[in-house]
Amino acid sequence: MDIIWFMTGNLGLIGEHALRHVSIVFVAVGIAVVTAVPIGIAITQSKAAADVVLYFASMMITVPSIALFGLMIPLLSPIGYGIGYVPAVIAVILYSQLPIIRNTYTAISNVDPALREAAVGMGMSTFQRLRQVEIPLAIPVIMTGIRTAVVMNIGVTAIAAYIGAGGLGTFISRGISQSDPRQLVTGAVSVSLLAIAIDLILLLVQKLLTSKGLVEESRQ
Amino acid sequence: MIRLEHLTKVFNTPNGPVRAVDDVSLELPEGEICVLLGPSGCGKTTSMKMINRLIEPTSGKIYINGRDTDATDPIQLRRSIGYVIQQIGLFPNKTVADNICVVPDLLGWDRKKTRARAAELLELVGMDPAAFMGRYPKELSGGQQQRVGVIRALAADPPVMLMDEPFGAIDPINREVIQDEFLRMQQALRKTIIFVSHDLDEAVKMADKIAIFRSGRLEQFASPDRLLANPANSFVESFLGSDRALKRLRLVRVAEAMLTEFDALRGDDPHARGKVVLEESGLPFAIVVDENGRPTGCLAGNAEAGVDAKVGDLARPVRATISTDADLRLAVASMFAQDMPVLPCVDDGGRLKGILTYRSVVKSLASAEARE
Structure with a gap:
């Protein structure tokens, strides 16, 4: 009951944090799309380049986010961005590379060679x-790659609260440090709901962007 | 006109250089179909793809209507050449109309005009524009996709077309239909066409000229008739098959092979005259016609009758006739099926114009070279 009272009493604050959360993820994934899609297309030209790029992108994703944030503090401090919004965005950009590059690479490589030949011819x-x-x-x-990146990084961004980036992770970090289950659960539930909601919205966008000629008919 | 001069392509493979196309020269006059024919790996497709520079020649020159293709920007060149591939290659994300208009759109033509042209082309192949313009390729049958593939290559009205086994992916029945349809279109369009095929029957049917390839070399370049009559060497001969004489039947029209000097009988002629005509002709049958010149029956040599019998009473009904426009293959099939050693050849009005006998068929095949 306490938790529900806390949530309803702090709707404004939840909204504020959610907005900040979404802003980090969207700005970062937006930048990642601009870099990763061209990289994914470019590496279809060379198997060797594709192997190297996908290897590094996979390594990137194995670095724990909390460690990445820690690493960025000394790296970005000299220019005044050791903590806060900027390192959070950079981390999300890095984590987004693999799913977007890999899916772009796979999709472009799998285009029927006959269609490519017809187009060139x-x-x-x-x-x-x-x-x-x-x-x-x-x-x-x-x-699909972009959706994977977004959902995954909504989770990563929750941890970015520890370097003062704000967002819904703030409830979680405070809930832990203050042993306050109300804030902890509020943070966890709202992060999950946010991920589900945004995934559904992106699914809709995906459907709008996909040519009708590519949709499999489920009913005839 | 398309001219290949000493065209050579060497591919560097791990096993050393391979001459895929070796010093090929040929000249195809405007408005003709040239079928490049040969077993797989003989260099026919490589030769074709050098024409629109999908593959760059190692040496040699290609001229289209007198213009050196090396001197033309490859993208501009390809837009001026219709291209049809075996896998059809319709873009699944584009509607039928947008697929047909790919090249006109690339050339920046007026959208309204190009869509009207797409509708016209669809009608040309018997597809209702209202129903098909907005459809996607996956909503078409295989034969319909093939037709759209062909008219897509015609959309920008290129003088030259390259077709890489264009009808290879369809079932035999539909293939015949689309081939006939295409030949009808070609009668009006007179495109200069390079057509790759591995099917001899298709080549004989479609080609004005056939180029036979073996391991990169052009073995023979000739009209189908001349090719079947005079294979240049033993490879060509074995490729054409031992039944090549039968394949030539398709190339000769009944009007060219039929006997026009013969005596036809009338129903009221006396039997005695019938006997004279039969004896003079040396044929097992004589044809009986009515007052309009239409064949009504045939009189056999062994018909027994009294002195005053009329031909009309003794003649047996005609079991088959053949149009003078048909090819000899159909005529011979009909002669065999109906056991008609003397087949009446009729014009559109059903009037007797000549007769076809086994001898006249054989003679017309022997004289094929003389007709060229």
Whole structure:
């Protein structure tokens, strides 16, 4: 009961933290899309480059987030961003690379070679081929990678509260340090709900971006 | 016109260089279909892909209507050449209309005009534009996809087309239909077409010229008729098969092979005249016609009758006739099936124009070279 009272009494604060949380994730994943999608497309040209890039991106994701935040404090302190919003965004950008690069790479490599040949043979430039054929065909898989990145990093961002980035993790860190289950549960529940809600919204976006010609008919 | 001059392509493989295409020269006049034919790995597809520079030649030159393709930007060049591939390659994310208009859109043509053109082309292959323009490729049958693949290559009205086993992915019945449809379109369009195939029957049917390849070399370049009549060497001969004489039947029209000098009988002729005609012709049957010149029966040599019997009473009904526009394959099939050693050949009005006998078929095949 206490917990529900706490939640209803602090709706404004929850909203504020949630907004901050979403802002970190969206800004970071947004930047990650701009870097990771071109990287994913570029490495389809060379198997060796793809192996190296995917290896480093996989290593990146094995570094525990709390360690990454710790590492960034001495690195970013000289320019005045040792803690707070900026290192949180940087961490999320790094963690987002693997799912987005890997899915983009897989999707573009799996485009039917016959379609690529038809596109080239009909006189499309590389850029036209990507824009008109390969990326539209890859969109569902690329979007799945982006959704994975977003959901995963909503969790990572919760930990960024420890370096003063704000967000819903603030409830969790305070709940632990003050032994206050009301704040702890409020933080945990709202992080989970946020992840589910945003995943559903992105699923809708994915459907809107996918050509009707690619959707499998479930009913005939 | 397409001219290949000493075209050579060497691929560097781990096992050393491979001459995929070796010093190929040929010249295809405007408006003709040239089928590149040969077993797989013979260099026919590589030769074709060098024309639109999907593969760059190691040496040699290609001229399209007198223009050196090396001097043309490859992207501009490809937009000016229709391209149809075996896997069809319709873009699944685009509607039928957008697929057809890919090249016109790349060329920046007016959208309204290109969509009207797409509708026109769909009608040309018997697909209702209202029903199909907005559909996606997965909503089409295999035959419909193939048709869209072909008209997509025609959308920007290129003078030259490259077709890589374009009808290879369809079942035999639909393939015949689409081949006929395509030949009808070609009659009006007169495109210069390079067509890759491994199917001899398809080649004989579609080609004005056939180029036979073996391990990168052009073994023979000739019209289907000349090729079947005079294979240049033992490889070509074995590739064409021992039944090549039968394949030639398809290339000769009944009108070219039929006998036009013969005596037809009338129903009221006396039997005696019938006997004379039969004896003079040396044929087992004579054809009986009515007053409009339509064949009504045939008189056999062994018909026994009294002195005053009329031909009309003794003649047996005609079991089959053949149009003068048909090819000899159909005629011979009909002669065999109906046991008609003398087959009446009729025009559109059903009037007797000539007769076809086994001898006349054989003679017309022997004289094929003379007709060229």
